[in-house]
Amino acid sequence: MKKKQAQEQAKIEKKARSAVREEISGILLLALSVFLMVATLKYKGNPQDQEAIGIIGTYLIMGLEKATGAALPLVPVFLFLWAFHLLVAKRYWSLRMGGLALVSVLFLTFLSIARIPGGMDSLQAAAAGLGGGYLGGTVAYVLVHLLGRIGTYVVLVFGLTLGVIMAIDQPLTAVVTKSGSRVKKWLAALEPLLFYEAEDEVLAKEPAAAPIPVNKEDAAMPGPKDETEYREVAIRIAQPLSQQAFEKKADSRPEDSEYRRPPLELLSPVQAERGFNKNDIKESIKVLEDTFANFGIKVKVNQVSCGPAVTRYELQPAPGVKVSKIIGLADDLQLSLAAPGIRIEAPIPGKSAIGIEVPNERVTRVGLRNLLASPEFQGHESPLAVGLGEDISGNPVILDLAAMPHLLIAGSTGSGKSVCLNCIILSLLYGASPDELRLLLVDPKMVELTVYNGIPHLLAPVITDPKKASVGLRWMVTEMEQRYQKFSETGVRDIYRYNEVSGEQLPFIVIVIDELADLMTIAPVEVEDSICRLAQMARAAGIHLVVATQRPSVDVVTGIIKANIPSRIAFAVSSQSDSRTILDMAGAEKLLGRGDMLVYPVGAPKPFRVQGAFVSDTDIEAVVAFVRQQNLTTPIREEQDIGMDMVMGDVGYQDDLFWDAVKIFLQSQKVSVSLLQRKLRIGYARAARLVDMMEERGIISPPDVNKKRDILIDEEQFARLYSNDNMC
Missing domain, CATH: 1.10.10.10 (Winged helix-like DNA-binding domain superfamily/Winged helix DNA-binding domain)
Known part of the structure; x- marks a missing residue:
């Protein structure tokens, strides 16, 4: 045992001494290469001129000139590369240095054949100081006499190819492929300079992504790893919407003669800079690609989108990789990234890529004021436009309630449902007058929507009794039937055409139910029947439903209700079964809460992620006080008066x-x-x-x-x- 340990210790000491010798040799060789480089520059061809480089330098240059001829300046370069190899690789010789030496000798041979005058052979030219010197001339003399000039050229071509492959230590196919990709990147970089006008138009529409180099070989490309290769990944950082840029448009909307829309200044501004450490993003990209590589899956990250709550990494798998294999690695990716939870979107709609959504360390708040001041909301033609929040790229999400046409909102307690309902109602107050829109609010919890009592948009005071809520829904069914009777008498199909051709202007009606579970507990049959009838028929009559619940179970969100309410919003839920109840698919159980939602509007192929807007109680009270103090009186038809009496129990x-x-x-x-x-x-x-x-x-x-x-x-x-x- 002691003898074996002594042998191992001797090997270690021998290896250490060898490393020291190689390092000393490298330094000496480096000094020699520098000396020869200076001597080559200072040598004027006169042996008597020894002042600059001395006797040793003069005769050394003269000897090397005889040996290498016109290739004398390449000798210091070769020695410098050899010294660098010694210092880095700690080896005297390797395949790379052998390839470099082979290329050098064949280059001297080529000079000896191509640069000799007629009537002289290569050795005579070398004696005269022409061609590749005695070294190149000797090799050329032997090859020409054995193979002839054509055969020599063939040997030179294949020999140079072999030397290049040995020097770069990579397959030639990999070199060609990487060179092609680099040429494409250079052309892409030159394109904005060649076609700057078209590029400016694109930049005006969408800010360009900031590329960041990643010191990582393209995992999807074949070939050995090249540590010196860099790849650029586009990183899009979503910046908060600026309300100053568009606040003037808020006043340019057509104002009603009596109703004055609330000013945006009543809502608190959100000033939050979204700073992201690009080094952390680069490190996350490396972790993702390495994790997939450990499981034998080749992927590359093409783009990174940094949103207010999550960062999405867009992956492009190599050909032949199944999407199901990537989805199955969700837990392993979460472990590698040390993230509280990740969500995989496979594939991203409209892209041949897979999205890995990773939560940010800090969630950036999205303000409702910024959404309502955006050109998407200010330029919207529908009075039922509502601002929900920002998507994963930081773009405002503005949806038209008339096109949805009914909305189901579900999620666990504290996930952001009530804030979302308040954002929807405030968006409607900012977008429509009481002549254009009427509201029927149902709040069995008695604490969320009662603040809106007294605004002129209400058809009746906020309903807090579940028994009266079922009566109110039956009232809306009757209102729908009466509207269709008017449409039939007028010969029109919907409320838009009726308001154009008739003298009466029917307002839109939005029914907001804050907690469906309470209503289904008291009167399940009546509530379900009324909701289904409204959801099936009320769209053309201008009546729309917004139904929210914190208990997304099948006894509350029944199959009939789901079938008739196509648009849905899912907040964070506790289980995958709850997510399937809302969206008919998993995903909501991976949400973070605090306004993180999946929006699934009618007609969309898949739900998309949105960070919901935030509005405080102070902002709500300020807007409601502004609307309430106008003391507007709206005409009430006889049927509405009777229905209100039914609801309120007069x-x-x-x-x-x-x-x-x-x-x-x-x-x-x-x-x-x-x-x-x-x-x-x-x-x-x-x-x-x-x-x-x-x-x-x-x-x-x-x-x-x-x-x-x-x-x-x-x-x-x-x-x-x-x-x-x-x-x-």
């Missing part, structure tokens, strides 16, 4: 058709809302209100277990009640 209302309705029940001995609708040709809201009034006055009984009512008066009692009412 018992002091007396309908002109009340006694006619009582008489119909007495004659038929049947209590039915639909019977009144047919006989009196009225809507559901008015007929149901008549039935409630009869119950309040004791004419009919409350519904029993089977929802049947009995008539409590006869013909004589009816005559007496009718007479007393007329006398009053």
Whole structure:
């Protein structure tokens, strides 16, 4: 054992001494190359001139000139490369140095053949100081006598090719491929200089990505690793939207004669610089590519997009790599990046790439003021445009509620649903007057939407009783039916055409339900039926639903509701099953919370990620106070008045058709809302209100277990009640 240790120690000491000798040799060789370089420059061809380089330098240059001829200046270069190899590789000789020596000798041979005058052979030319000196002349003399001039040239060509391959220590195919890619990059870099006008137009539309060099060989390209190769990856850093650039457009929107839209100054500005360390991004790119390489998957990162909450790395896999293999490495990538959670989008819609979304260390807040001041919102033609937030590239996300046409929002508690609802409502207040838009707000939690009480956009005060909410939804169904009746009489198909051809301007109606689960607990059948009827038919009538819930289970978000509400927004949820309930696919369980959402509008191939806008309670109160203090009165039709009484439970209302309705029940001995609708040709809201009034006055009984009512008066009692009412 001791003998073996002694042998190993001796090997280590021998290796250390060898390294020292090689380093000393390299330094001496480097000094010699520098001396020869100076001597070559100072030597004037006169042996007597020894002042600059001395006797040794003079005769050394004279000897090398005889040996190498016209290639004398290349001798110091060769020695310098040899010295560098000794100092770096710690080896006296290698395949690279052998290739370099072979190229040098063949170059001298070529000079000895190509640069000799007629009538002289290579040795005679070498004696005269021509060609490649005695070294090149000797090799040329032997090759020409053995192979002839043509055969010598063939040997030189193949020998030079072999020497180049040995010197670069790489396959020739890899060298050609890399050279082609570098030429393409040079041409791409020259293109803006050659076609600067077209480039300026592109830059005016979209800011150019800032490339960053990555000291990493292209993992998708074949061939050995070249540590000196650099690749450029485009990094797009999303900057916050600037409200100063577009605030003037907010005042240029057509103003209503009475309603004054709230100024943007009521909302707090968000001043947040988004700084990203490009070295960290470069390191993450290297970690990603190395992780895939460890599992035998070749990928390359083409582009990096830095958004307010996450950074997306766009990967392009090598040909033949299955997407499922990349998706299966999600946990390994999360471990390698030390990230709290990652999401893989495979593939990115519209691109032949796969997106790896990694959370940022710090989430940058997105302000609603910036969204509403953006040209995308200010230039939107629809009064139902709503600002949601910024996408993964930092672009504002402005959606048209009229095109969606209904929206389902779901997510766990604290994920950002209520803030999103407030952003939607404030966007509507900034975009539409009460003549253009009316709101029906349902807030069973009684704390989120009650702040909007008193604004002129409301059809009724904010509904907080789930029982009254089901009545309010039935009211909206009746309103939808009445609108379609008007469309039929006018000969139009939708609200847009009706407002053009008729003298009456029907407003859009947006129904906002903050917690669907509470309504489904109290009256599941009535609520589901009303929501489904509205979702199926109300779009053309200008009535739109925004339904939110924090319990995305199948008993709340039923299959019928999902089938009729095509547009959805998913916030962070606790399980993959909840995500599938909302989006019909996984992904929401990977979200970060605090406004991080997946938006899936109707017609989109896949949901896309958005960082939701933030609006504070102070901002909401300021906007509501501004709208409320205008004291606008909006005309209310009779049907709306009756519906409002139904919702709010007003018992002091007396309908002109009340006694006619009582008489119909007495004659038929049947209590039915639909019977009144047919006989009196009225809507559901008015007929149901008549039935409630009869119950309040004791004419009919409350519904029993089977929802049947009995008539409590006869013909004589009816005559007496009718007479007393007329006398009053």
